[in-house]
Amino acid sequence: MQAREIEEPSHIDEKVPEKNAYKDADKALEFLRFNEDSEEGTVVAIDEKALIKKIDWMIVPIMFACYFLQYLDKSLLNFAAVMGIRETANLTTEQYGTLSWLFYLAFLVFEMPHAYLMQRLPVAKYLGGCVCAWGTVVTCTAACDSYASLAVCRFLLGTFESAISPSLILVTSMWYKRDEQPKRIGFWYTGVGAAVMVGSLISYGFQHYTGDKFNNWQIMYLVVGLITISAGIIVILFLPDNPMSSRLTHEEKVLAVSRLRENNTGIENKTFKPYQFREALRDPQVWLLAFITIAASIPNGAVSSFQSVIISGFGFSNKETALIQIPGGLITVVSTLLGTYIAGRYNCRGLMLVTWAALGGIVGGGMIAFLPDSSQAGRLAGNYLTNMTGSFLPLAYAFAACNFAGHTKKVTMNAILLMSFCLGNILGPLTFRNEDAPNYTPAKITIVAVEVTVLCAVAFLLFYYRLENLRRDTAGINHQTDVEFSDMTDRENKELRYKY
Numbered sequence: 001m002q003a004r005e006i007e008e009p010s011h012i013d014e015k016v017p018e019k020n021a022y023k024d025a026d027k028a029l030e031f032l033r034f035n036e037d038s039e040e041g042t043v044v045a046i047d048e049k050a051l052i053k054k055i056d057w058m059i060v061p062i063m064f065a066c067y068f069l070q071y072l073d074k075s076l077l078n079f080a081a082v083m084g085i086r087e088t089a090n091l092t093t094e095q096y097g098t099l100s101w102l103f104y105l106a107f108l109v110f111e112m113p114h115a116y117l118m119q120r121l122p123v124a125k126y127l128g129g130c131v132c133a134w135g136t137v138v139t140c141t142a143a144c145d146s147y148a149s150l151a152v153c154r155f156l157l158g159t160f161e162s163a164i165s166p167s168l169i170l171v172t173s174m175w176y177k178r179d180e181q182p183k184r185i186g187f188w189y190t191g192v193g194a195a196v197m198v199g200s201l202i203s204y205g206f207q208h209y210t211g212d213k214f215n216n217w218q219i220m221y222l223v224v225g226l227i228t229i230s231a232g233i234i235v236i237l238f239l240p241d242n243p244m245s246s247r248l249t250h251e252e253k254v255l256a257v258s259r260l261r262e263n264n265t266g267i268e269n270k271t272f273k274p275y276q277f278r279e280a281l282r283d284p285q286v287w288l289l290a291f292i293t294i295a296a297s298i299p300n301g302a303v304s305s306f307q308s309v310i311i312s313g314f315g316f317s318n319k320e321t322a323l324i325q326i327p328g329g330l331i332t333v334v335s336t337l338l339g340t341y342i343a344g345r346y347n348c349r350g351l352m353l354v355t356w357a358a359l360g361g362i363v364g365g366g367m368i369a370f371l372p373d374s375s376q377a378g379r380l381a382g383n384y385l386t387n388m389t390g391s392f393l394p395l396a397y398a399f400a401a402c403n404f405a406g407h408t409k410k411v412t413m414n415a416i417l418l419m420s421f422c423l424g425n426i427l428g429p430l431t432f433r434n435e436d437a438p439n440y441t442p443a444k445i446t447i448v449a450v451e452v453t454v455l456c457a458v459a460f461l462l463f464y465y466r467l468e469n470l471r472r473d474t475a476g477i478n479h480q481t482d483v484e485f486s487d488m489t490d491r492e493n494k495e496l497r498y499k500y
Contacts, residue, residue, distance in 0.1 A: 031244045031253070031257055032254070032257060032258060032485070046251050046252055046255045048255065048259065051248075051252055051255055051256060052176075052180070054248070054252070055175055055176075055248075055256065056184070058240070058246070058247070059171065059175060059239060059240065060184055060187055060188060062234065062235060062238060062239045063168050063171065063172070063184075063188035063239075064187060064188045064190070064191050064194075065191070065231055065234075066127065066131060066164055066167075066168065066188075066191075066231070066235060067164065067165075067168060067188045067189060067191035067192070068191030068192075068194050068195050068198075069131070069135075069191075069195075069224075069227070069228045069231055070134075070161050070164045070191070071191055071192045071195040071196075072195035072198065072199050072224060073134060073135070073138045073157065073161070073224060073225075073228055074103055074157060074158075074161060075195060075196065075199050076138065076141075076199070076217075076220065076221055076224060077099060077100065077154070078199075079199050079200070079202070079203035079217075079220070079322065080203075080217040080220065080221070081096065082203070082207075082312060082318040082321050082322065083203060083206065083207055083215070083216050083217040083220070083318070084215055084216070084217060085150075085215075085217045088145055088215055088217075089144065089145060089146050089147050089149075089150055090146075090147070091147055091150075095147050097430060098151070099147075099150055099151060099154050100154075100425075101425070101426040101427075101428075101430060102151055102154045102155050102158065103154045103155070103157055103158035103161075103425075104158060104421075104422040104423070104425040104426045105155065105158065105422070105426060106154075106155045106156070106157070106158030106159040106162065107158045107159075107161065107162040107418065107419075107421075107422035107425075108162075108419050108422035108423060108426070109159075110158075110159050110162045110163075111162050111166070111415040111416075111418050111419045111422070112415050112419075114130075114162055114163045114166060114415065115166060115411040115412060115414060115415035116272065116411075118163070118166060118167060118170065118411055119269075119270060119272055119407060119408065119411050120270060120272070122241040123167055123170055123171060123241055123242070123268075124171070124235065124236070124239040124240060124241045125236055125241065126163065126167070127163060127164070127167040127168075127171075127235055127239070128232050128233070128234075128235030128236030128237075128239065129232070129236065130160045130161070130163040130164070130167075130232075131160075131164075131228060131229075131231055131232030131235055132228075132229050132232030132233065132236075133160040133232075134156075134157055134160035134161050134228065135225050135226070135227075135228030135229035135230075135231070135232055136225070136229060137153055137156045137157045137160065137225075138157065138221055138224055138225035138228055139221065139222055139225030139226060139229070140153060140225070141153045141157075141221045141225070142214075142218040142219070142221040142222040142225070143218075158422075162418065162422075165397070165414070165417075165418050165421075166411065166414035166415055166417075166418055168185075168188060169185070169397050169400055169401050169414050170410065170411065170414065171239075172184050172185055172188075172397075172401055173263075173265060173267075173401040173402075173410065174242050174243060174267050174268060175243060175256070175260075176260075177259065177260060177262060177263060178262075178263050178265075178401070178402035178499055179344050179345075179347070179499075180344065181344065181398055181401045181402055182340040182341070182343040182344035182349065182394070182395070182398040183340055183341055183344045185340060185394045185397045185398050185401065186336050186337050186339065186340025186341065186343075186344075186394050187337070187340075189336050189340070189391075189393065189394035189397070190332070190333045190336050190337060192329075192332050192333075192336070192390055193328075193329040193330060193331070193332030193333030193334075193336065193387075193390075194329065194333060195329070196325060196326070196328055196329025196332060196387075197325075197326045197329035197330060197333075198329075199325075199329075200322050200323060200325040200326045200329065201322075201323075201326070202220060202224070203220065203322040204319055204322040204323055206219055206220045207318065207319055207322065242267060242268050243256040243257050243267065244257065244267075261485070263402070264405055264490075264493050264495055264496040265401075265402070265404065265405040265410070265490070265496070267485070268407060269407035269408070269487045271408075272408055273406070273407075273408040273487075274408075276406045276407075276408035276409040276412070276489055277408055277409070277412050279406075279409055279489055279491060280404075280408075280409045280412040280413055280416070281412075283491065284464060285403065285461065285464060285465070285498075286413055286416055288457060288460060288461040288464065289396060289399055289400065289413075289417060289420075289461065290416055290417065290419075290420040291420070291457050292353075292392075292396065292454055292457045292458060292461065293392075293393075293396050293417055293420035293421050293424065294420045294421075294423050294424040294427075295424065295450045295451070295453050295454045295457065296357060296361070296389060296392045296393075296396075296424065296450070296451070296454045297393075297420070297421045297422075297423070297424020297425050297427075297428065298424045298425075298427050298428045298431070298446065298447070298450045299360070299361050299365060299386060299389045299428065299446075299447040299450060299451060311324050311325065311380070311383060314376050314379060314380060314383075315376065324380070327384055328383065328384050328386075328387040329387070331384055331385070331387045331388060332387045332388070332390050332391065335356055335360075335387070335388045335391040336390075336391045336394055339352040339353075339355070339356055339391050339394070339395060340352075340394050340395065340398065343395055343398060344398070347499055347500070348500075349395050349398050349399055349499065349500060350458050350461065350462040350500050352395055353392050353395045353396070353454075353458055354454075354455055354458050354459075356388045356389065356391045356392055356395075357389070357392055357451045357454045357455060357458075358451070358455065359385060359388050360385055360386050360387065360388030360389040360390075360391070360392075360451070361386070361388075361389050361447055361448060361450070361451025361454070362448055362451050362452065363382075363385055364382045364383070364384070364385025364386040364387075364388065364389075364447075365382070365386055365444055365445075365447030365448040365451065366382070366448050367379060367381060367382025367383075367385065368382040368383050368386070368444050369382075369444035369445050369447070369448060386447065389447075389451070392454070393421065396417060397417070399499075399500075400413050400414055400417050402499045403465075403490060403498050403499060404489075404490055405488060405489050405490040405492075405493055405496055406487055406488060406489035406490070406492070407487055409489045409490070431443035431446045461500070462500050465498040465499075465500040466500070468498055469497050469498055472494050472497065473497075475494065477494045477495060479495060480495070
């Protein structure tokens with residue numbers, strides 16, 4: 001492999017000082033311009049497969065730990081529901097539901113500020129700071145004994161946790177080719193299923209505590225919160241901000257950056273570009289993905305927040321309810337790994353999204369909504385299948401990581417995607433009402449109905465991608481030097497082809 005000659009982007013003014021010459025381009029172009037040429041032939045000595053494995057071990061376990069703790073921490077309320085928190089704080093069903101959607105309200109409000117700060121600041125350090133902050137909130141929740149105090153902590157938890165997904169999507173797109181991204185996203189997203197299983201065991205274990213000084217759910221919050229703070233410190237110390245500033249050798253950095261040319265989506269640019277922000281707001285694929293995410297998140301919000309309530313409504317005890325949630329977590333892990341592997345291996349993100357929406361939302365939701373009360377096993381099986389609905393999100397993340405170019409546009413899209421996720425999760429718990437207890441049949445029917453709309457919206461999105469790729473294929477576009485790292489958007493860079 002010969003080192004490629006990197007030319008200065010055509011839009012750079014030669015009169016601008018050298019240190020500012022690459023302000024409008026991607027940081028990767030500046031790095032390659034001053035490093036690739038000076039090390040002629042050194043890239044050939046690096047085994048790309050070995051490099052990818054090294055990158056995997058350097059960043060993927062940390063990303064998994066962040067997502068695992070994010071989901072575990074926000075799900076503690078679900079586990080605490082059968083450990084006495086509702087009785088301690090005198091919570092009604094509506095108040096408990098409000099605590100669920102308050103978290104997502106904060107998520108919704110702070111996505112755009114996080115997106116801006118994430119672009120301006122070192123992304124790994126920013127993420128680590130947020131992990132420490134929400135770990136502190138979880139720890140403080142142990143002292144709450146009223147609806148008001150719990151509401152404040154839930155809102156603050158959502159404020160800091162809202163940085164997690166856009167950060168991890170950004171980090172994934174910085175390090176991996178587009179066909180490699182779904183598998184990595186799928187791996188760190190399995191933190192959801194792992195958190196369900198571990199959280200169930202933690203809840204079961206702490207329910208055996210019978211002391212008088214503290215409630216068992218308070219000790220659970222305290223222990224998990226301290227673990228999260230420790231994890232945040234590890235993120236700050238060990239997660240690289242980008243390939244150029246990582247612990248890789250010089251030759252490995254050059255290959256790690258240059259191999260991402262084929263993505264046509266760039267790595268990093270610290271300049272906020274208003275025109276890219278406006279383009280994101282006018283892009284049809286943004287709003288199709290947003291609608292899909294909102295609709296698919298309504299069942300996810302209902303299932304994640306009311307899992308314990310639904311299962312206990314089948315007639316199980318509190319301890320049994322905690323253990324019975326474990327298979328649901330396993331289903332989430334398996335469906336996520338399988339779906340993202342197939343999506344990346346065969347370039348069929350949309351097909352897998354449709355598959356999990358149909359199996360989880362329509363089949364699973366239909367079973368718990370329409371099977372008779374006497375069919376306890378069937379309704380429990382349906383409840384397990386609804387855990388597949390959460391597997392749509394890494395596939396939506398994969399669309400966002402591979403089909404959007406221009407750093408400002410990417411962080412804007414990530415924010416919109418997570419705001420959509422929040423809106424769906426706000427609406428989900430609101431479908432559970434006191435008057436529908438204990439079966440909550442209208443909420444279960446809602447799961448089925450919204451998943452049908454997901455299937456239709458995905459079909460429109462795939463049609464849009466196919467049509468746009470066909471239009472670009474027939475346009476006779478000529479290659480532009482270094483267009484891959486010019487920080488152009490996907491609509492500006494006609495050499496980019498959408499993955500679907």
